[in-house]
Amino acid sequence: MAVLDDLKVLLDIPVDETELDGKLNLIIRNAERQVLSYLPSGTEPVPEALEYIVCEMAVTRFNRLGNEGMSSYSQEGESITYGDDISPYLPAIEAWNRMQKENTKGRMRFL
Known part of the structure; x- marks a missing residue:
């Protein structure tokens, strides 16, 4: 599995x-x-163009382990604020969705 x-590379895990x-x-x-919940119904697996989002969200989630339910964390001058993991990626997901709609113009599908 590439993701x-x-x-593991991003987390420095061999x-x-x-x-x-x-x-x-x-x-x-x-x-x-x-990610799939923001894509058109029936889209599976996550398209390769959006796999980076899964990886980045996974890094964020892994780094939050032990701090579930917290909106912020402070210790000895270090302060971390947790937000919605997917919010930063919604513009990219919406752009991908728009591109998919534009790519279907002029196509014929047989059901």
Whole structure:
């Protein structure tokens, strides 16, 4: 799975280390479901052009483990504010959706 390998690289986890794979795969699946919820019905799997969003959301979610339910976190001068994971990517998802609609003009589909 390419997203899992990319996620491990971003998190500095050796690709051959499998101890966290179960947790990482769950985070990836949840991120995929969230992205798919903004795509046209029946779109599966997440299109390759949008896989980076799944990976970035998974990094954000992994870094938030242990701080679930918090909107912000502060300790010894460090302050972190958590927002909606998908909000920064909605313009890219909407652009992809528009591009798909434009690409269907002039096509014939047989059902």
